[in-house]
Amino acid sequence: MQDDNSILKINNVEVKYHEVILVIKGVSIEVPDGGIVALLGANGAGKSTILKAISGLLKHEDGQVTDGSIQFMGQRIDRMPPEKIAKLGIVQVIEGRRVFEHLTVEQNLKVGAHMRKFGRSIKEGLEMVYHYFPRLYQKRNETAGFISGGEQQMTVVGRALMTSPKLILLDEPSMGLAPLLIHEIFNIITRLNAEEKISILLVEQNAKLALNVAPYAYVLESGRIVMNDSAEKLRENPDIKDFYLGMTDLGGRKSFRDVKHYKRRKRWLT
Amino acid sequence: MDLILMTLATGIMVGGIYALVALGWVLIYKCSGVLNLAMGEMTLIGAYVSLSFYSMGIPFLASLLIMLVIGFILGILVERIFLDRLIGEPVLTVIMVTVGLSFFFKGTLEFIWGTDTRVFSPPVFSIEPIRFGPIIIGSVYLWSFMAAIILLVVFVCFFKYTRWGLAMQATADDEMAALSLGVSARYVYAAAWAIAFMAAGVGGTLLGNINGLNISVAYLGLLVLPVVVLGGLNSVPGAILGGVIIGVLQNFCGAYLDQFFPGGVKEIAPFAFMAVFLLWKPYGIWGWERIERV
Secondary structure (H helix, E strand, C coil): CCCEEEEEEEEEEEEEEEEEEEEEEEEEEEECCEEEEECCCCCCCHHHHHHHHHHHHHHHHCEEEEEEEECCEEEEECCHHHHHHHHHHHEEECCCCCCCCCCHHHHHHHHHHHHCCCCCHHHHHHHHHHHHHHHHHHHHEEEEEHHHHHHHHHHHHHHHHHHCCEEEECCCCCCCCCCCHHHHHHHHHHHHHCCCEEEEEEEEEEHHHHHHHHEEEEEEECCCCEEEHHHHHHHHHHHHHHHHCEEECCCEEEEEEHCHHHHHHHHCCC | CHHHHHHHHHHHHHHHHHHHHHHHHHHHHHHHHCCCCCCHHHHHHHHHHHHHHHHHCCHHHHHHHHHHHHHHHHHHHHHHHHHHHHCCCCCCHHHHHHHHHHHHHHHHHHHHHHCCCCCCCCCCCCCCCCECCCCECCCCHHHHHHHHHHHHHHHHHHHHHHHHHHHHHHHCCCHHHHHHHCCCHHHHHHHHHHHHHHHHHHHHHHHHHCCCCCHHHHHHHHHHHHHHHCCCCCCHHHHHHHHHHHHHHHHHHHHHHCCCCCCHHHHHHHHHHHHHHHHHHHCCCCCCCCCCCC
């Protein structure tokens, strides 16, 4: 993973909120051009913060990259405002399906095309989104606040597609969705990666899902990368099995008594 | 009976102007969360600018257009200079800055145009009233109302169909998500102030045509507060409806209560009504149900 065809390089990045709270403590991640990389971790590990550091939204929450650098296609982006980063071709899909509730589905998509100035390219973009998400076409004139959760997630991903991105930062697309829908959305994500050559950095709590989609993954805990390897190796790793896949060595379900020892067994932490 | 109908008609027409000013106010509030207390002075600035050009002999429509351009520029300047650096500061700080702005504007206006009442002369609209059966309405009111309606339609179309309009609505809904799509929040704020300044300016010009122009027109501009509180702070249709309600209310108070309490009923009534209304419906008519402490 250290060859030079990476589209995104995060070097030893440190993030502070309100100038005092250190959230990310020296994280390095690489995303290969045209690849999918997963970022795993529990609640509060700092996954979303890393994505916001890349997209520049961090500044909006009074956060700052205080050390290290972020490079996108050879260009340093950690000091840029979010709209410039978006123009370079990075789009973040914020967690929690944040549609513009009072706009219709199609208007949502059109906001995604805000950076395209010409009517024709907006139309092409809409066609592409409807090609991947035929369901959105049926709902295109409905108010986005009232459609189902799965459709909202599709709207949000489709909206991101409208920016014609090179890299999508996907934050927990599976959150609160039914398994069938999750399956559908992840299918589309892999298709987007294969057909449109869009690189993807995927943040997930559902490690099983993420490791199925991404060939390479990083594991983040309390602001540090504690492990990174190919998906197959991570799936075999006993700790990952225990903590993220919820399996014992025998492949059966864990009993609650074992789970209670969770904290003690995290031996890779300082 | 005729008096009721006539008061109603006049009220609705004045309400149209209030609605226009209120629209600008709601826009700023929705997009950037700034509670703007300088709206009254903004109406006044627009009114004085168009009056000045009109007195130079430029046709009314042309001076209105010039005023729109100047209002646009002033709006962007005010946002750039005063409010841009306050993004992320506590709400109260921002409100106080708008109070400061209102004093600053008022002082500047008195300095440039003095405190005497000025009128559009020769009158823009004919003094001959227009008759609809039993109802008699001054043509000023009718034309003002029509101008307000046209502008409201233009604004609504702008929000619905243009790139920037959609971006502004999106920012109002979810600023973070809009930012992630490459919408520049700073441009959106500036655009909101520019549009608000233009709307206020047109409103002020029309009000100036009705009553003549002096500092007290700023007070009429401040009527946006009861208007928007009534309609719900962040609802555009609410602002329009609120404008009409306040206009009608004011005219009825003027027609029926003024004889008992001479002087200020017309001015106080909207605020008194607002206070009572808030007890009953704290979010306004169409406001988003979320607790806002104003």
